[in-house]
Structure formats: structure tokens, C-alpha cells
Amino acid sequence: xxxxxxxxxxxxxxxxxxxxxxCDCPNRPGDEPNTNICPTCLWLPGAVPRxxxxxxxxxxxxxxxxxxxxQPRSAFxxxxxxxxxxxxGYQLSQAHLPLSRGGTVTITDEEGKPSKLRIHHIxxxxxxAKLVHEMEGRSPISLVDFNRAGAPLVEIVTEPDFHTPHQAxxxxxxxxxxxxxxxSSECSMENGTMRVDANISxxxxxxxxxxxxxxxxxxxxxxxxxxxxxxxxxxQSAAVQAGEAVTLHTRLWDPEKKVTLAMRGKFEGxxxxxxxxxxxxxxxxxxxxxxxxxxEMPAERAERFVAQYGLTGEEATFMSxxxxxxxxxxxxIDQGIAPxxxxxxxxxxxxxxxxxxCQELAGTPVTPARFAALLNMLSRxxxxxNAARExxxxxxxxxxxxxxxxxxxxxxxxSDPNALDAMIDGVLEEQxxxxxxxxxxxxxxxxFLIGRVMQASGGKANPKIIRELLAKKLGAAS
Amino acid sequence: xxxxFFYRSPENSLSGGGPLQGVNIAIQPNISVASWPTDxxxxxxxxxxxxxxxxxxxxxxxxxxxxxxSTRMSEFGFGLEGSRAGEAISRRExxxxxxxxxxxxxxxxxxxAACCGFKPSxxxxxxxxxxxxxxxxxxxxxxxxxxxxxxxxxxxxxxPDDRDFSLPGEEIPDFxxxxxxxxxxxxxxxxxxxxxxxxxHKDAFSASVEDLNRAGFAIxxxxxxxxxxxSLVHNIVGSVEASSCAGRYDSVRYGQRIPxxxxxxxxxxxxxGAAFGPLVKSYLFQGAFFQFERYDAYENxxxxxxxxxxxxxxxxxxxxxxxxxxxxGASSGDPASITDLYARFSLTAFANVTGQPVLxxxxxxxxxxxxxxxxxxxxxDARLLDLGGHxxxxxxxxx
Ligand SMILES: [Zn+2]
Numbered sequence: 001x002x003x004x005x006x007x008x009x010x011x012x013x014x015x016x017x018x019x020x021x022x023c024d025c026p027n028r029p030g031d032e033p034n035t036n037i038c039p040t041c042l043w044l045p046g047a048v049p050r051x052x053x054x055x056x057x058x059x060x061x062x063x064x065x066x067x068x069x070x071q072p073r074s075a076f077x078x079x080x081x082x083x084x085x086x087x088x089g090y091q092l093s094q095a096h097l098p099l100s101r102g103g104t105v106t107i108t109d110e111e112g113k114p115s116k117l118r119i120h121h122i123x124x125x126x127x128x129a130k131l132v133h134e135m136e137g138r139s140p141i142s143l144v145d146f147n148r149a150g151a152p153l154v155e156i157v158t159e160p161d162f163h164t165p166h167q168a169x170x171x172x173x174x175x176x177x178x179x180x181x182x183x184s185s186e187c188s189m190e191n192g193t194m195r196v197d198a199n200i201s202x203x204x205x206x207x208x209x210x211x212x213x214x215x216x217x218x219x220x221x222x223x224x225x226x227x228x229x230x231x232x233x234x235x236q237s238a239a240v241q242a243g244e245a246v247t248l249h250t251r252l253w254d255p256e257k258k259v260t261l262a263m264r265g266k267f268e269g270x271x272x273x274x275x276x277x278x279x280x281x282x283x284x285x286x287x288x289x290x291x292x293x294x295x296e297m298p299a300e301r302a303e304r305f306v307a308q309y310g311l312t313g314e315e316a317t318f319m320s321x322x323x324x325x326x327x328x329x330x331x332x333i334d335q336g337i338a339p340x341x342x343x344x345x346x347x348x349x350x351x352x353x354x355x356x357x358c359q360e361l362a363g364t365p366v367t368p369a370r371f372a373a374l375l376n377m378l379s380r381x382x383x384x385x386n387a388a389r390e391x392x393x394x395x396x397x398x399x400x401x402x403x404x405x406x407x408x409x410x411x412x413x414x415s416d417p418n419a420l421d422a423m424i425d426g427v428l429e430e431q432x433x434x435x436x437x438x439x440x441x442x443x444x445x446x447x448f449l450i451g452r453v454m455q456a457s458g459g460k461a462n463p464k465i466i467r468e469l470l471a472k473k474l475g476a477a478s
Numbered sequence: 479x480x481x482x483f484f485y486r487s488p489e490n491s492l493s494g495g496g497p498l499q500g501v502n503i504a505i506q507p508n509i510s511v512a513s514w515p516t517d518x519x520x521x522x523x524x525x526x527x528x529x530x531x532x533x534x535x536x537x538x539x540x541x542x543x544x545x546x547x548s549t550r551m552s553e554f555g556f557g558l559e560g561s562r563a564g565e566a567i568s569r570r571e572x573x574x575x576x577x578x579x580x581x582x583x584x585x586x587x588x589x590x591a592a593c594c595g596f597k598p599s600x601x602x603x604x605x606x607x608x609x610x611x612x613x614x615x616x617x618x619x620x621x622x623x624x625x626x627x628x629x630x631x632x633x634x635x636x637x638p639d640d641r642d643f644s645l646p647g648e649e650i651p652d653f654x655x656x657x658x659x660x661x662x663x664x665x666x667x668x669x670x671x672x673x674x675x676x677x678x679h680k681d682a683f684s685a686s687v688e689d690l691n692r693a694g695f696a697i698x699x700x701x702x703x704x705x706x707x708x709s710l711v712h713n714i715v716g717s718v719e720a721s722s723c724a725g726r727y728d729s730v731r732y733g734q735r736i737p738x739x740x741x742x743x744x745x746x747x748x749x750x751g752a753a754f755g756p757l758v759k760s761y762l763f764q765g766a767f768f769q770f771e772r773y774d775a776y777e778n779x780x781x782x783x784x785x786x787x788x789x790x791x792x793x794x795x796x797x798x799x800x801x802x803x804x805x806x807g808a809s810s811g812d813p814a815s816i817t818d819l820y821a822r823f824s825l826t827a828f829a830n831v832t833g834q835p836v837l838x839x840x841x842x843x844x845x846x847x848x849x850x851x852x853x854x855x856x857x858x859d860a861r862l863l864d865l866g867g868h869x870x871x872x873x874x875x876x877x
Contacts, residue, residue: 039529039530042731043726044526044529044731044732045510045516045518045523045526045528045726045732046528046530046606046607048605048607048641048642048643048644050640050641050642051643078722078723080725080769082725082728082742082743082746083742084742087728087730087731088725089724089726089728090722090723090725269769269770269773270769270770270773272718272719272722272769272776273780275613275614275644275719275723276605276613277643277644278644278646
């Protein structure tokens, strides 16, 4: 029997707000343990949650950017469970009235066709504390770091629209790009600002059955999500073919063994509305005001790159996949750089150099203005490509203008025909044999001669002009 | 004789001036005062010391009041078993007391002490720093022999708090006194609220209504057949809320941790099992039952609650005030049972369900006679105090 998988994703995204969801503590989970805490996020007796306006705004922008419908009324509920990472015995989450419903993300499927994947709803919730398990002598101990407790999260719950690992991975990449554009989160699975659970069930291909699903957690990259889903599909298929029943449970992905392993079931009951956090009421005007704050989204931007800059569809998608890269790209073109030059130098030279130095394009000292000044000198033939690469390295080290560096290092190309004339005559005299080869029709000799002239100029001569002058002289002499 | 105080303040009266200068107030150990023990009457919070002042406390001190200490309270203030609320006033140890009102505790404590008891409108007073059990029902009640003192306290503590966003963004009402004209004032009497009264209480209540009538107030009989549902709705919604909210009283970071557990779950079970008293424990069990086994009943109770709130608001648009008895006189004889608690509080729980302000006014005829509850629309707290003042003056032979 051939099986088809039915997959739904639950994606937790940590919002990059300045404060936690219900108190003014800094939202910096990575700081020294238990430094960003207060009576509210420790939930000491008498604490009252104060919902962060910034979190509601960032979450709402995220919903709008994913095409979701913000709900006029949403509210927090208490999700009861007892665990040391949850200091009050319940997690504040929106179980009954989520912030938004609906939404879609379009991906390109395995056959290269666009495929629309639907979002069921998006809700807000607080993160829990982090547990660190250590040994104290020979006894195991568990330490609790409350820095993360109360950090603002949204959970994006999809419809079970996915059938392959490819779709899930493409969805996550597209989602990550969009959320980065919106600016609500970095969405890094590696850093834990995006966490993905996959619900997977299988059915005979072609049927509409919805069978018992298994939840898989603990994937630390989009690649792992794909691997875990693929593993789980084949595990369930094998189990069903062997006549075993699939039971509702949670499994953890083991990235080293590349398998999923069953974990103990969690007891979960219905959530009770929280009486302390006010109901969130969003007016139509407020929602429209938020919508007007949405930046241009990746798909629109790619279309513009094709229409305005003449990129191919593939190039445009590539150039719009990262908001920082595409913003920088736009800025270079604004400074008068030709789109293809900008694309080439940005993706092959600047972006790798920035990554190597652990900088961000938005914050690197090589601002679009400085980089554009360099590229302009290149387009005007004032320097050659080798010199441009060397100047770029120096742009990272100080704040000198590229023109100053070019001047100081003597990189300016010699393009003046009069200055080159004598040099070329000298080379032609010395290399009589090559000249003879050229005359005998050996084209290769031209390259050799250009190289000699370059050498004579100390690398500063403009090769284009040399070629022109050489051709003229040899032609004239023939 | 054991002390009525759980904790005595080491501080002397502040002399900063202000409208509450010289007013001595006793609180309960569920109201946070920095460095005071704040156990809310429960072993689950044993030895917990508050880190910050509640907003209530801050505002009382700013207005010049001095806090003389906290009195012994029932576990989380739920019911009056073990509570000494009201005694600081009757023994003249304090001019006023703050008493958490979850089902009517501040009003019944006032009736015990034969003083005035006031439950403000829900949402008028900040909850920041108040340790509670049923957030959507409870509210800090005020006790005093003097209505003017109650008015000054209310004025000092009411209003928005940037540490408690759950207060609705309503305009603070005007608390200044206004004269009451009986000729233009209608007082409603709820027929169903008298059903359970025994003979003596029934007669006393009828006499109180007769007094109002004689004073010139128009009396209107009103029927609300669903009145008994208030206790039922309070019981179901309150227990579910308590069961979920009491999760933070986990005896892990404060309170008493019972040794011998082999894992986390056992630690919770042993410690929480030892922490809560029988009444609260059965209330939490009941709430967990409704949450996990009969969630539909809980949802129905929430719907009925919304309907009851509307019906009460409708009634108070027809009359200016309602008058109700406070003390049912009923009890099942087992003070640790939920049934007994709701029997005792069957005439007061309605206001915790609706969030309306209520003034308990002691009888003008004698300390042994039961007083009445006067009810006004939400945020008409000051009008209740006006009415109370008028009736007290009248009872003393004024007017
Ligand atoms: Zn905090």
C-alpha cells in the first residue's frame, strides 16, 4: 500500500521586543542566569500581569504580514500544568480567542509550481523558564533560569495542508523570510527564536482519512525538520504495514542518531480564561494603522526587482530572500549603481566579507554610500576589479572615503593614452617575437602583450585602453 | 486570649499630614507590605515576606494613614473560619480594617462587629500586591465605624494604577458627599432574597424596610427568580478560577516543602497536599473537577453569570438602590464544607458575581439586630455612602 503523509506545523516565534510579555524586565534570555527577573515574571504572590503594548503590536504586524485576520477580541487563558519551568502552574496563552485566524504562505513545490499553505490561527503566549540539568557531585540537580520566563511568543498553527518534508521546509523558509521582513523576530531555529513542532499522520494515498497523529519536537534547524518528518513518515508506514496501531504521543528528534524517540505523554486539560489580563480589543482603525506600517513583503519586492531593475525571476527571488540584503541592494541602486553590478558585488564580495567579520549588513561600517563610491570608481574605470577588492578590505578597517584609499595606495588606473604610449612602445620593442607571432595570426600573443604592459605599469594601467592602443599600433604597423 | 493580630507593625503613626492623618488601619496578611510576612492565612505561603508594597498600601500611606498590623485571616480570606476580621474595630485597636471580600466576607465581618462594611465596585481598586484566590470575584472590602472614614479611604485608594492594567479605563467617580432626597429616591426590595431568612431575621429585615418607607423613600418590590443562581454560579466559576490560579501556590519557592519526594510530581503532590486546609482543598478539587471533567458546566456558569450581570444592571436602572438582608442565619454545621460556606454567604455572593458596590449598614436599633446591605450600580460607590450617611443620621433621631 502506498501511504501519503498529512502534516501540520506548530511554530513558536520569539518576538524581538525590548521587554517581556507581562512585565518590564529586559527580553534578553541569554544574559547571566536570573538577572532579568522581577516579582511578576517569578509570579510571586500579589503579582499582576501587565500586557506589553509592544508585544501586541509586533504580534499583530506578524499576523498581518502572513495575511491573517486580526480578531477584534482576543484574550488570554490559563493552560494548567505543573513543571519547574513554569512558576505559577499555568501558562498564559490564547487558547479560546486567538489574536488572528487564517492566513496563507505560498511556496514553490517539488514540481516548481506555486502552492498555497494555510494557517489556522496565530496566538500569543509567554515563554517558560529554562531548565539546566547538572551534576552536583554524584547527584543530578536541575537549575532554573527565569530570564526566559515571560518572554513574548507567538504560536503559528497551520492547517494540515502539508504532505512532504519539502513543503514543510519551504514553508518554514518562506515564513522566516516574511517574519524577518516584518521585523518582529529573527526566526532562527539555531538560536531558538523559532521552534517547530510537527504533527504527522499517514493514510493510504488518495483517501481523505485523518488518522492518529504523532507530535515530533526538538528539531534545531529547518533541515532537521525535513529529516524528522521523513523519518517519521517511514516509521509510521512500516508500523502500519506490520499491523501496529499508531498511538497519539510525542516524539523527540535525535539529530545524531537521526531517529525520533517516544517521550512520556503530557497531561493537558481545557484552559480557563484568565481573569487578570484584560481582553485585547482591536479597533478597525488600529488594525489599518498597523497594516500601513507593514513593509514591502518579499514577493512584492521580487516583482519590483524584475519590473524595475530587469532581474530574472530567479535572481529577483534570490535578491529579496533576505530583508537586509535587499534593502542594501535598493540603497546601492539609489546611489546610481547599475543593478547587475550591485547584485554581483553585493552577493559575491560584500555579503561574505560582512559574514566573515560577524557583522550585519545594516550595521557594517561599509555603508551603501561608501560601497557605492567604490563601485562607481570601478564603473568609471578609475580602478580595476583587483584594486576594488583590496579597497573593500580597507573600508572595513577605517572610515576613510574609498577615493582617499585609492589615492593613498596608488590604485588609480592609468587610462591616459599619452602616459601609456611610451610604455607600450617600450614593450613592443622588447617583445619583437610576440609581435611577430601576433602578425602571424596568433591571437594569444595579444593577451601576453597586454600582460607585459600591465606589468610595466605596476598593475595600474587600464587593460581596456591598453588593448585599444595595442590594436591600433599593431594594426597601423602591419 | 490569643491576639487578633497576625503581625503588629513596628512603625509609629506617620506625621506627614493628609486626609487620613491619624487614621489607624488594620490590614490582612494577604495585602503586601514590603518586609511584612504575607501568608494570606495559608501554609502554602508560610514565611513568605512581600518584596513590595501593594498599591493600596502605598496610597493609604500617601494619604497619611498608619498601618497598625495585619489581623488573622481565614485561608486566602475564603469564608470567615479562623478570621478575626472586625475585631480590631470593635476593640478600638483600629479605626478601619481592610478585609478581602470573595463571597461577602467583609460584609459579614462588619455585621459581626456591628460596624459599617463596604465592598467597592469591582475594578475600582488596584489588585497589585493583593494575594487572592478568585480574581474575578474578589475585591478588598473596607470596615469602619465611620462612613466618613470609609469615604476618605476609598477616595485615597480608588483609581487607575499603572501596575494593574485589569482596571477598566473608566473615569474615576466623584466621591464628594451629596445630600439624599428620599422623595425622589426609589429603593428596590428583592423578594427572592428573603426566602431563606428565619423568623427573627425576617422580622428585622421587614422593620428595616419599614423604616425606609417611613423616612419617605419609595419602596418597590422586585422579583428576580434567578437569585439562587448567584451562589451556584459563584461556586462553579469561583472554584474553577481558584483551582487554576492557585497553581502559583506550589510550595516550591515559598511555603513549606515536604521532604521525601522521589520526583517533581511527588514534590508538588506532597507539598500542596500538606499546604492547603480542608475547605480550600475541597474547593480546589471541585474546581479541577469542573475544569477537567465538566468544562461544559463551567462554560454554562460563565454564560449565566453574564446574563445575571445584565439582569442586575437592568433592575438598578429601574430603582436607585436595592436593599437586601445580609445574614442568612443558615449553616449546615460543618464550617469546612463548601455547602456550608455558600449557605452562610447566600445573600452576599451576588455582588461578587456582578461586581456591584455594596454597603453593609448596621442596625440603628441595636447591636444584636442584623443590619442590611444596600446596593448601587457599578461605580456609584459614593452615592451608597451618601445613602448610608442619611440613614444613620435618621436612625440616630436626626432629620
Ligand atoms: Zn519581570
